[in-house]
Structure formats: structure tokens, C-alpha cells
Amino acid sequence: MSGSVALEQSYQQVEGNLVSDMNGEKVMLSIASGKYYNLGQVGGAIWELLQAPATLASVVDQLTNEYEIDRDTCESQVIRFIESLLQEGLVKAV
Template sequence: MDQNMKLSLSNTVVQTNGHLVSDMDGEKVMMSVNTGKYYNLGTVGGRIWELIASPVQVQHLIEQLMEEYEIDVDTCRTQVLEFLQMLLKEDLIQSAHSVHS
């Protein structure tokens, strides 16, 4: 997988396998079984994680989050793309180019 790939609104993303996720005081925390790394996804990051359990286009993900949270489109787009880019770099998600059927 190309972890340096730049995600766009047209990409489809989905969780990779091998993660243990738990709720702690309303925030999602996760451990990658493959690497042993821990991640605190926070509240909104945890919601994104839930929404990408099945493949979803980044644009649709942003639209869903804008319905659920009071946030303007530019801020939402920027923050979601940055968060997804971090998840991709850490091999926690796959993009449409690497999702296996």
C-alpha cells in the first residue's frame, strides 16, 4: 500500500483489520494488534472510525459529519482529510486503491 498517497474527496476509505477498540469516557482508544501501538481517537475521531467500518467515500463521510456536528465545510474537510491521512500513514485504513474485494 502507498502510505504516502494523498487522499482526496473522491477516495473511498475503510478500516484495516487487526485493531482492538474500546470506549473510555466517550472517547475511542485503539491498539493496533499488528504494531502494538496505542491511539486515542477522541470523540469525533471515534465517530469517524465507526463510520469507516464499511467502505465510504470521503465526501460522504464529510457530509455525514456536517449533519452531526456544527462545523463549516472548509474546516470539516481539512480536519477530516488530515485525520484520514494520519490513519493511512499508520496503516489503520485502506483507500479505494488498496481495498481488496
């Protein structure tokens, strides 16, 4: 884990992305970069939770309630996912 992402920090979607559902998975086109992303089912759920500012701790809470996953695994996977979204400029810390 890099030190850049913290569970107590709030993150939110960056505007300017077209998102739609495709067979239960979220797919997205970044208007700014022209890149296409398949967020998958769980990634799509995280994306939805970030419509409004949300802490990563609250995202992990919701995911562990909805899916059968232990908290430590969920935290590490959410952090990695958020790091990749930050790198791509799709979410921002707020």
C-alpha cells in the same frame, strides 16, 4: 494537503485493531504495531463511519450534519485525520 487523499476516494478500516469506548472517546490498540491510539470523540465517529467503505465526501456530509462545523474546516480536518490513519496503516483506500 498532500495529493494522496481525495474526497471521492473510499476508505475503510484495516482489520486487526482492538477498539473500545472510554468515557465517550474511542481508544484503539493496533495488534500489528502494538501502538495505542486515542481517536477522541470525533475521530471515533470517523472510525465508525469507516467500518464499511465510505468516501470522504460522505464522511464530511455526516459530520457536518452531526456537529456544528463548516464544510471547508471539516474537509481539511477529515483529510488530515485520514492521512494520519493511512500513515499508521489503520485504514486503506478501497
